Amino acid sequence: MQTETFTLAPFEAHHLDGALGLSRAAGWAHRREDWEMIWSLSEGRVALVGDRVVGTALMTPFGDTCSAINMIIVDESQRGRGLGRQLTSDVMELAGDRECRLTATSDGLPLYEKLGFVATHQIVRHQGVIGHVDTPENVGWIGREALPAIKALDRAAFGADRDALHNALAKDGPFAVIRNGGNIVAFGATRCFGRGEVVGPVVAENAEQARDLIAFILSGKEGRFVRIDVLEQAGLSPWLESWGLAHEGGVVAMARGATGEAQTPEVRTFGLASQALG
Numbered sequence: 001m002q003t004e005t006f007t008l009a010p011f012e013a014h015h016l017d018g019a020l021g022l023s024r025a026a027g028w029a030h031r032r033e034d035w036e037m038i039w040s041l042s043e044g045r046v047a048l049v050g051d052r053v054v055g056t057a058l059m060t061p062f063g064d065t066c067s068a069i070n071m072i073i074v075d076e077s078q079r080g081r082g083l084g085r086q087l088t089s090d091v092m093e094l095a096g097d098r099e100c101r102l103t104a105t106s107d108g109l110p111l112y113e114k115l116g117f118v119a120t121h122q123i124v125r126h127q128g129v130i131g132h133v134d135t136p137e138n139v140g141w142i143g144r145e146a147l148p149a150i151k152a153l154d155r156a157a158f159g160a161d162r163d164a165l166h167n168a169l170a171k172d173g174p175f176a177v178i179r180n181g182g183n184i185v186a187f188g189a190t191r192c193f194g195r196g197e198v199v200g201p202v203v204a205e206n207a208e209q210a211r212d213l214i215a216f217i218l219s220g221k222e223g224r225f226v227r228i229d230v231l232e233q234a235g236l237s238p239w240l241e242s243w244g245l246a247h248e249g250g251v252v253a254m255a256r257g258a259t260g261e262a263q264t265p266e267v268r269t270f271g272l273a274s275q276a277l278g
């Protein structure tokens with residue numbers, strides 16, 4: 001282990017290449033564009049040795065009430081000397097009074113427990129090359145004109161305002177939606193990410209709607225590499241596996257400072273926008 005002196009600084013655009021190097025070394029799939037998207041929605045800190053980025057942390061605010069703490073990575077040669085704790089504490093401070101949510105890898109879990117995070121549920125990652133998927137007839141595409149309805153559904157399911165995220169997702173293409181009597185009652189998004197594409201968020205009234213949204217999106221992606229992170233309790237895994245998306249591990253969703261308010265029962269989050277954004 002090296003004992004070089006490090007400094008902490010605001011995470012600025014010129015740190016993105018260094019950050020990308022860290023995430024690649026940690027085995028994460030993010031491309032530079034994926035970092036840019038999360039960074040553009042967030043505030044953050046970097047740890048520097050000279051001008052070399054050796055640690056990163058971001059805080060993505062969701063309105064005034066909630067936040068995601070994400071992209072916590074420390075260069076392997078610098079681990080175990082307090083950088084992870086300091087970076088995480090710093091971005092938690094940026095969150096102010098907001099609830100903090102995150103998804104923890106096994107590396108991060110002990111640190112987050114020490115900082116007062118409590119496990120809430122399990123997330124499972126499915127990915128692979130898509131086989132043939134039948135197109136459900138109850139789902140259709142819609143463009144950014146649906147953003148108000150989509151933002152409202154996501155707010156009900158997530159429990160906080162992720163409007164900025166949905167504005168960003170709308171730039172990447174249309175949303176898959178299910179209607180009931182003309183009203184949009186469920187939606188799914190998709191975009192390029194990592195080695196291929198990602199599906200999420202998926203917000204629906206029940207698992208069957210979530211399955212149909214995902215099947216609709218996947219039916220246009222035969223032969224492509226796709227990833228989706230879903231709540232384990234959603235029960236979608238057998239369907240995902242039958243479409244070519246193998247179960248490839250998981251992470252623990254955690255929260256700190258949650259208000260304890262119950263989720264609106266009408267709609268729930270079945271698939272995440274990403275592990276970083278919930």
Ligand SMILES: CC(C)(COP(=O)(O)OP(=O)(O)OC[C@H]1O[C@@H](n2cnc3c(N)ncnc32)[C@H](O)[C@@H]1OP(=O)(O)O)[C@@H](O)C(=O)NCCC(=O)NCCS
Nearest residue numbers: 072073074079080081082083084085104105107108110111
């Ligand atoms: C997770 C990670 C950021 C931690 O960085 P770090 O700089 O080594 O962390 P720190 O040195 O600040 O250690 C934080 C605390 O966790 C504890 N800790 C770390 N690993 C631990 C383990 N395996 N078991 C028990 N405690 C552990 C440390 O003892 C320390 O506690 P202390 O502050 O009370 O002494 C780093 O391992 C990493 O980058 N991993 C790869 C990327 C990743 O998975 N990031 C997490 C994303 S959710």
